[in-house]
Amino acid sequence: MAADLAATAVAHANIALVKYWGKRDAELVLPWTGSLSMTLDVFSTTTTVDLSSPADEDLVTLDDVAVTGEPRRRVVAFLDLVRERAGRTGKAVVRSRNTVPTGAGLASSSSGFAALALAASTAYGLDLDATALSRLARRGSGSASRSVFGGFALWHAGHDDASSHAEPLPSTGFAPAMVIAMVDTGHKTVSSREAMRRTVETSPLYRPWVDSAAADLEEMRAAVSRGDLEAVGEIAERNALGMHATMLAARPAVRYLSPATVAVLDAVLELRRAGVAAYATMDAGPNVKILCAPADAERVAEAVAPHGTTVVAGIGPAARLVADR
Amino acid sequence: MAADLAATAVAHANIALVKYWGKRDAELVLPWTGSLSMTLDVFSTTTTVDLSSPADEDLVTLDDVAVTGEPRRRVVAFLDLVRERAGRTGKAVVRSRNTVPTGAGLASSSSGFAALALAASTAYGLDLDATALSRLARRGSGSASRSVFGGFALWHAGHDDASSHAEPLPSTGFAPAMVIAMVDTGHKTVSSREAMRRTVETSPLYRPWVDSAAADLEEMRAAVSRGDLEAVGEIAERNALGMHATMLAARPAVRYLSPATVAVLDAVLELRRAGVAAYATMDAGPNVKILCAPADAERVAEAVAPHGTTVVAGIGPAARLVADR
Numbered sequence: 001m002a003a004d005l006a007a008t009a010v011a012h013a014n015i016a017l018v019k020y021w022g023k024r025d026a027e028l029v030l031p032w033t034g035s036l037s038m039t040l041d042v043f044s045t046t047t048t049v050d051l052s053s054p055a056d057e058d059l060v061t062l063d064d065v066a067v068t069g070e071p072r073r074r075v076v077a078f079l080d081l082v083r084e085r086a087g088r089t090g091k092a093v094v095r096s097r098n099t100v101p102t103g104a105g106l107a108s109s110s111s112g113f114a115a116l117a118l119a120a121s122t123a124y125g126l127d128l129d130a131t132a133l134s135r136l137a138r139r140g141s142g143s144a145s146r147s148v149f150g151g152f153a154l155w156h157a158g159h160d161d162a163s164s165h166a167e168p169l170p171s172t173g174f175a176p177a178m179v180i181a182m183v184d185t186g187h188k189t190v191s192s193r194e195a196m197r198r199t200v201e202t203s204p205l206y207r208p209w210v211d212s213a214a215a216d217l218e219e220m221r222a223a224v225s226r227g228d229l230e231a232v233g234e235i236a237e238r239n240a241l242g243m244h245a246t247m248l249a250a251r252p253a254v255r256y257l258s259p260a261t262v263a264v265l266d267a268v269l270e271l272r273r274a275g276v277a278a279y280a281t282m283d284a285g286p287n288v289k290i291l292c293a294p295a296d297a298e299r300v301a302e303a304v305a306p307h308g309t310t311v312v313a314g315i316g317p318a319a320r321l322v323a324d325r
Numbered sequence: 326m327a328a329d330l331a332a333t334a335v336a337h338a339n340i341a342l343v344k345y346w347g348k349r350d351a352e353l354v355l356p357w358t359g360s361l362s363m364t365l366d367v368f369s370t371t372t373t374v375d376l377s378s379p380a381d382e383d384l385v386t387l388d389d390v391a392v393t394g395e396p397r398r399r400v401v402a403f404l405d406l407v408r409e410r411a412g413r414t415g416k417a418v419v420r421s422r423n424t425v426p427t428g429a430g431l432a433s434s435s436s437g438f439a440a441l442a443l444a445a446s447t448a449y450g451l452d453l454d455a456t457a458l459s460r461l462a463r464r465g466s467g468s469a470s471r472s473v474f475g476g477f478a479l480w481h482a483g484h485d486d487a488s489s490h491a492e493p494l495p496s497t498g499f500a501p502a503m504v505i506a507m508v509d510t511g512h513k514t515v516s517s518r519e520a521m522r523r524t525v526e527t528s529p530l531y532r533p534w535v536d537s538a539a540a541d542l543e544e545m546r547a548a549v550s551r552g553d554l555e556a557v558g559e560i561a562e563r564n565a566l567g568m569h570a571t572m573l574a575a576r577p578a579v580r581y582l583s584p585a586t587v588a589v590l591d592a593v594l595e596l597r598r599a600g601v602a603a604y605a606t607m608d609a610g611p612n613v614k615i616l617c618a619p620a621d622a623e624r625v626a627e628a629v630a631p632h633g634t635t636v637v638a639g640i641g642p643a644a645r646l647v648a649d650r
Contacts, residue, residue: 204534205567207533208529208530209574211529212529212574237578241573241574241580242574244570245571245573246570248566249537249566252563253562257587258587259584259585262582262584266583
């Protein structure tokens with residue numbers, strides 16, 4: 001038989017240094033811009049897709065709790081896509097464990113759909129190379145296309161399903177730290193999908209951000225390849241502030257920046273004034289991720305600790321199978 | 326003799342509901358966009374221009390303290406402009422009193438240069454109508470062109486000195502309250518002049534904001550004329566957030582939003598969720614101005630009081646001479 005009865009995969013969250021913000025094709029999850037990320041060595045999702053107990057419908061659990069509603073619909077739609085490609089029909093039991101707070105702008109969908117893509121494609125007998133796996137993961141959540149790879153990954157925006165996938169950047173030994181300042185791990189009030197849609201459709205500042213992001217991507221690729229932390233940090237911070245600027249101008253405005261977010265941004269400015277190369281990036285939530293040298297990570301974490309819980313992350317590995325029977 | 330020996334004028338600060346942000350001609354102070362403001366009944370500047378004790382150079386005091394450096398240079402340059410038009414050369418003693426915290430994004434230059442324009446033009450014997458006074462005040466500080474008028478004033482961007490001036494909107498009885506939440510009255514770290522310049526020159530989001538502001542201005546004029554508080558508030562809030570968005574995307578970023586600013590913005594959202602028509606606008610500083618119905622002003626002030634000192638303002642009068650001998 002071509003397929004395994006069950007497969008378990010683990011993938012890590014990634015944080016974009018040049019952001020993915022806005023789809024030009026919601027069905028295929030084709031973005032308006034290319035993006036570039038760092039996969040973390042914290043915040044992983046471990047997912048088992050088990051076909052050994054056929055049922056009438058897919059059963060999905062996250063941390064042993066049944067997933068329902070829209071989150072379940074997204075997983076089932078993803079499994080349908082895998083089944084269609086594999087020519088299979090059997091339903092699955094999907095069990096996920098997350099070490100990422102879900103839905104708090106901490107990239108839980110990047111690790112989640114990367115792990116699901118690998119586990120489901122393996123269980124249903126698809127034999128995908130990393131590029132094909134990245135394309136598949138993209139359909140579940142755009143950022144998941146990058147969590148297929150470890151280290152730094154560049155997601156080419158592309159123009160169709162085949163051309164829109166991530167690729168890993170060559171390893172150069174460049175390994176900054178990322179201090180995650182979790183100021184609020186509650187569920188965000190506007191989902192990133194809705195925020196993206198509203199920004200693309202209503203913000204007069206969106207298109208020019210798209211135009212400026214192309215230059216950010218090229219400069220960032222070069223800065224990563226030469227291991228230039230200051231350039232990487234400056235480009236990442238300006239790209240993220242620009243993304244949040246497009247949201248502020250949406251109608252109605254989308255503002256993920258909370259008082260604590262801004263307090264952390266102030267602390268990062270203070271660190272730079274004190275000579276520490278620390279740079280902030282924020283996604284669709286109030287938490288802040290701070291890029292710095294590993295030797296400065298403790299000092300950075302201490303500086304922002306009054307405003308939230310901190311986690312110090314480094315560069316993490318590619319998605320991989322951890323059990324396969 | 327054509328001129329008075331001294332003239333004293335008072336003018337009130339105005340808060341733009343559709344913002345002035347960015348010059349296309351720094352010398353003439355011609356803006357990229359038209360703007361629309363509400364003159365307040367608080368935050369006034371009273372200025373005396375006295376020619377009775379000729380000296381070798383202009384003497385400028387603010388609240389009895391000698392003004393030096395760049396602020397003095399701006400006042401002297403303005404007096405030179407008035408003297409040139411009046412064909413006069415005598416130096417002046419300029420004494421100003423401010424009830425506005427200076428340089429804290431509370432529109433002190435709008436009241437300051439409107440009062441100076443009226444007092445100096447009177448003292449030096451220029452007989453200017455309100456439109457000519459607005460043009461002259463504009464040369465000192467763009468927003469001062471609007472403080473020449475009471476109530477609501479629209480500053481036409483224009484294309485040269487003659488066409489760039491404010492005009493008062495017809496009074497319709499529409500008289501909202503404005504709650505000023507002063508979260509920080511310290512001097513701002515980046516002047517609004519420098520912030521404008523940097524935004525115009527480096528922010529990829531500036532030009533599209535200019536384009537979107539034209540529609541905001543037309544919609545705002547109509548909303549004010551029909552006394553539609555909710556429309557006025559919505560347009561004002563989106564216009565202000567858009568302006569701050571252009572700054573966030575400047576390089577390096579200009580961020581006037583402090584943790585307390587964002588806390589006030591959160592409180593305004595809460596008020597709206599509770600059914601109170603309250604809308605925020607922010608200028609080049611961390612303080613927030615909240616538009617609401619007079620009947621709601623106390624409730625609004627209480628809601629934001631944890632984050633700063635509040636002042637409740639209403640619609641204020643045009644600049645006027647208060648002493649003239």
